[in-house]
Amino acid sequence: MPKSELWQRGDAMRRRLMGAATVERMAKGVYDDPLMEKFGDYAREAVFAMLWDRPGLDLKTRTLICVVSDTATHAWPELAIHLRMARRAGWTEDELSEALLHLSGYIGLPAVREAMITARTVFTEMRGEPDGGLGM
Template identity: 35%
Template sequence: MTDGTTGWTGGQRAFGDFAPGLVHYTDKVLFDEVWERGDLSKRDRSLVAVAALTAMGKTDQLRFHLNFARQNGVTEAELKEAILHLAFYTGWPNGMAAMTVLKEIIENSGD
């Protein structure tokens, strides 16, 4: 895009006019600014997001970020290995929950 933004609209699609502040910060700040910074690749940012969300047990957001990680070049095998590794640092239940989400995504993706 010519204005330097990605045109991300995930917040808008999720909340429309219901939560305009959250839409703004999600679309314009988080995805148009933070995710576009050059010091980390999107692939690396995806792995960091997966790790943080797994650690916190945030499976609703993890569902999006596991898919997004795949779009950003993280392989299925790498995600499985990352979650296995995270299980020892974030707690076994969080690792099991994250792996369950990944399994559902892979089984439903047809890959």
């Protein structure tokens, strides 16, 4: 079945934010069964097309909002995705580390510790990619 225009817009935004290689890797490891494919289709339309593509905030700001939200809610797998997106949107490792450290006064050291461990893993992984994971 052909994908909707909203799905196409969402897919383009998702690829822009994550990078094509990450999207393809997730397609094979996360979204390769019917249940998760439905979830992925919905996320492309409702989140990546309708939410990320809204006017009013730039992508860089939106990615930082996600990093903060993920850290505050202990959403570690999502934090890894959003840290990658934040780096691709223009945040440096130092800026993201500082944002995470700033959160320690508001949400506590245990959550920030886990976020920093996640960041270390993501940043190391990205540095090992051909374009540093930053090709947009």
